[in-house]
Amino acid sequence: MKNPIWENLFRNWNQSEEKQTLNTLKNIPIFYNLQTAEIKEVKKLIHNRFYKKDEYIFQQNALGVGMYIVQKGKVNIQLEDKNNSKLVLAEMKEGDFFGEMTILDEKPRSAAAIATTDCSILGFFKPDLMSLLKRKPIIGSKILYNLTKIIAQRLQNTYAKLKAVQNEK
């Protein structure tokens, strides 16, 4: 059986996985409009993690400091209550991302994320973004701009849904 500690430690030795990571990052909305050299800079900060099947990526209520991108495998986002009953909110597959709001606002996770298969996950966290903003302000600003666009898009969606509910009444 694979041991997550060794998998995480020697992950960077695999060259083909390096290319795969770059391709995955290019397709993530918060890294849109970044040139290949800039994506490579971001890749230096990205944390590659390996999770076994049924292992928690994060638990509900755990404090979050960043987002995760599924590189390989499947992840369930689920709500858990006191009685231990679980409600699956979404199933994340390769290229999907989650938890991006905690980059801006460090708050406890509102739902848990659990690996439903052996998974390879990329993590991008607030301290890394802060360091990037200081060292490579242009790349940092592009990422922040993309994050703002995502938030604006979500605000528009929420507004549209509210309007629809109002109209139904």
Add this chain to the structure above:
Amino acid sequence: MNPVRNIYTIAKIFIVCALMYLLWPYIHNVIGMLIVAFFITTILLPTVDWLEGKFKNRILAVFTIMIVVIALFFAFFAIFVYEVGGETKNISQQYLNKDIIDSAAKSYENLLQNMPPAVSKIISSFFDKKTITSKLNAFAQNIVSQILNVLGQFYKLIFNFIMTLIFTVMLLAGYHNFKKSLVSLVGNSRFELFLRMSYQIEQQISKYLRGQMKAAARIAFLTIIFLLLLNLLWSANVKMVFFLGIIAGLASLIPIIGIFIGMLPAIIIALIFNLQNPAAASSFFFIPHIVIIYIIIYHLDKTVLSPVLVSKKIGLHPLLVLIALILGANLWGPMGILLAVPITGVIKVIVNESVWFLRKSKEFAQNREKLI
């Protein structure tokens, strides 16, 4: 929790502690250098990151900063060699001359005459003129050999300095990669907490150390100004003023006892250069003036300037500071005294962060339960 797992964890901790105990005599020097390099890195990191943004090249940024640091160190070293070297020659020549010792004995007599009769009687019963003269003779014979002995230890200091510098350059150049590698060693369940904690520690320590360095520079500057004024207004003949200022600044990094360590060289120098001057005896060799000056400078900085200029993020109880200082001194000697407070600060941040994390998680869980 599984009892077998508990036993396994305790056994692991025991083995690590035993290994550390066995290896400590061989590795403590390297660990000390690495810790010093880490603290220097923490101080310089924000500037290196900022310069990297400007130069678009980290190595260039690191070397620019290191050249400035080395230039400052050599400037200090040059002042040290120029002032101490020059004055040592004078002092040793003067003290090898018997007449000077006789005039010092006369100064001592003058000093006793200026004191209230009861006090001078008590002091002279402990230190009579003969004892003072013989002690000064012994001091004069030993002074040159003592100075050579101190200089002989210098090679060790230079070796430690160069090694620490190399560690610092390596840490600064690859800081973000080192951090990433360190994070990859942490298990999945704790790595997000570790990442947040390491970021907080980095921020807090950086702010604290930068604040301390600025305070040390202020104290050095004020000491130089006040000592120059003392020489100008009272003809105090306190030599090596720049050197004394830098020593006072560096000593101020040591909490509580720093003031005394900083004051001591000034008192010794005032004594050495005024012993042959009987007129100085009436002013008690300017020792009260020096003590008052140092107390004013330290209090001005610690109670007025520092609270305004430095946000005291790492507030430690004085008792905890004293315990940390004693432990630091026992483990690493003078370097341990300097590092004790920042290391205690790191431990405090870890404890604070863990408590904050647990409390926030609990609060959030309770709020969610209310909502459900």
